Amino acid sequence: xxxxxxxxxxxxxxxxxxxxxxxxxxxxxxxxxxxxxxxxxxxxxxxxxxxxxxxxxxxxxxxxxxxxxxxxxxxxxxxxxxxxxxxxxxxxxxxxxxxxxxxxxxxxxxxxxxxxxxxxxxxxxxxxxxxxxxxxxxxxxxxxxxxxxxxxxxxxxxxxxxxxxxxxxxxxxxxxxxxxxxxxxxxxxxxxxxxxxxxxxxxxxxxxxxxxxxxxxxxxxxxxxxxxxxxx
Amino acid sequence: xxxxxxxxxxxxxxxxxxxxxxxxxxxxxxxxxxxxxxxxxxxxxxxxxxxxxxxxxxxxxxxxxxxxxxxxxxxxxxxxxxxxxxxxxxxxxxxxxxxxxxxxxxxxxxxxxxxxxxxxxxxxxxxxxxxxxxxxxxxxxxxxxxxxxxxxxxxxxxxxxxxxxxxxxxxxxxxxxxxxxxxxxxxxxxxxxxxxxxxxxxxxxxxxxxxxxxxxxxxx
Numbered sequence: 001x002x003x004x005x006x007x008x009x010x011x012x013x014x015x016x017x018x019x020x021x022x023x024x025x026x027x028x029x030x031x032x033x034x035x036x037x038x039x040x041x042x043x044x045x046x047x048x049x050x051x052x053x054x055x056x057x058x059x060x061x062x063x064x065x066x067x068x069x070x071x072x073x074x075x076x077x078x079x080x081x082x083x084x085x086x087x088x089x090x091x092x093x094x095x096x097x098x099x100x101x102x103x104x105x106x107x108x109x110x111x112x113x114x115x116x117x118x119x120x121x122x123x124x125x126x127x128x129x130x131x132x133x134x135x136x137x138x139x140x141x142x143x144x145x146x147x148x149x150x151x152x153x154x155x156x157x158x159x160x161x162x163x164x165x166x167x168x169x170x171x172x173x174x175x176x177x178x179x180x181x182x183x184x185x186x187x188x189x190x191x192x193x194x195x196x197x198x199x200x201x202x203x204x205x206x207x208x209x210x211x212x213x214x215x216x217x218x219x220x221x222x223x224x225x226x227x228x229x230x231x232x
Numbered sequence: 233x234x235x236x237x238x239x240x241x242x243x244x245x246x247x248x249x250x251x252x253x254x255x256x257x258x259x260x261x262x263x264x265x266x267x268x269x270x271x272x273x274x275x276x277x278x279x280x281x282x283x284x285x286x287x288x289x290x291x292x293x294x295x296x297x298x299x300x301x302x303x304x305x306x307x308x309x310x311x312x313x314x315x316x317x318x319x320x321x322x323x324x325x326x327x328x329x330x331x332x333x334x335x336x337x338x339x340x341x342x343x344x345x346x347x348x349x350x351x352x353x354x355x356x357x358x359x360x361x362x363x364x365x366x367x368x369x370x371x372x373x374x375x376x377x378x379x380x381x382x383x384x385x386x387x388x389x390x391x392x393x394x395x396x397x398x399x400x401x402x403x404x405x406x407x408x409x410x411x412x413x414x415x416x417x418x419x420x421x422x423x424x425x426x427x428x429x430x431x432x433x434x435x436x437x438x439x440x441x442x443x444x445x446x447x448x449x450x451x452x
Contacts, residue, residue: 073372193312
């Protein structure tokens with residue numbers, strides 16, 4: 001370690017978490033790896049590290065991306081850094097049986113190979129406490145339906161980057177309607193060329209502008225659906 | 233000396249276009265003697281943040297007074313239909329397709345190309361010429377080369393849809409493919425649907441001059 005480098009172990013918990021927010025912002029995956037280990041060694045639960053250090057850090061990144069202060073490359077680096085922390089926490093969360101908020105099946109629609117945004121959403125959903133089944137790219141309606149049958153998720157998430165592929169989301173929703181299963185799921189859509197009107201027009205439950213909004217929307221809609229079910 | 237008959241120096245057609253196809257539009261205008269067409273371009277770099285395209289075109293449309301016809305020389309360009317809605321609002325026409333490479337290749341031909349290999353990155357003459365600034369630096373790969381796989385890991389090849397027969401341009405496109413670690417293919421497509429679109433809008437121009445306004449204002 002050079003004299004210029006900060007000794008993360010010398011920091012208090014509060015300062016270390018603040019430093020991890022900065023390190024996430026700067027996309028420093030090694031530092032996030034170290035910080036995650038240090039907090040765990042100090043007796044923090046995996047859930048606390050996830051929520052207070054990683055998710056909160058990414059929330060700040062998301063705000064600055066939305067406001068045009070950060071751009072896609074910086075967000076990607078931040079996401080890679082968060083991924084480093086998640087790799088440490090994931091087995092611990094599974095081991096401790098941390099309560100899942102819900103389950104999500106997510107994929108990029110048929111004809112589209114773009115997955116940066118979708119993977120970011122998947123990671124934020126996982127960080128928010130969802131079990132995420134990521135179907136990858138170029139996913140057709142049959143594959144989506146099959147995954148719904150298999151995983152029985154609360155949410156179906158679909159992503160598209162191209163104007164030419166975003167109409168396929170409606171194909172998937174129409175297939176769900178045909179099979180009589182549309183109302184069993186919350187359908188969230190996102191992607192650069194989409195907007196609120198498009199989401200409404202194709203029959204989605206919500207359009208999510210970015211990964212942070214997707215995570216917030218997913219939590220809110222799952223809670224609302226469960227509350228409505230409980231009151232009936 | 234006999235006095236010369238006066239001609240109206242003002243063009244009657246305004247084409248608001250993308251800077252990425254400026255050279256091609258000016259070439260079509262010059263080659264076909266479209267003297268009644270004025271081409272004005274917005275910065276090509278708007279493509280790196282497509283949400284800025286529609287407001288920029290709107291701003292220019294609102295100032296487009298004194299023309300018989302106005303045409304938007306953009307495809308959808310990642311605006312998710314917003315540009316199409318703007319064109320309808322102002323009652324003006326625009327180019328068809330998702331991106332410039334689609335109208336250069338032709339709609340049907342492009343659909344076949346895209347269907348045959350979805351992992352294709354398309355380059356035009358402009359993108360080949362400005363690959364470093366527009367794509368490489370635009371995506372931050374000059375600063376963070378480790379992101380190459382994140383951006384292009386799902387791509388398999390670069391298809392250069394050439395507007396011109398230019399060995400230097402082809403070499404640039406090939407070099408771009410090499411930098412991305414992708415296979416390279418070239419097809420000459422020329423100006424595709426751009427030329428007939430500009431010829432049509434030029435021929436539809438009328439003598440009278442009117443002010444471009446949103447449709448509802450016109451109908452009021």
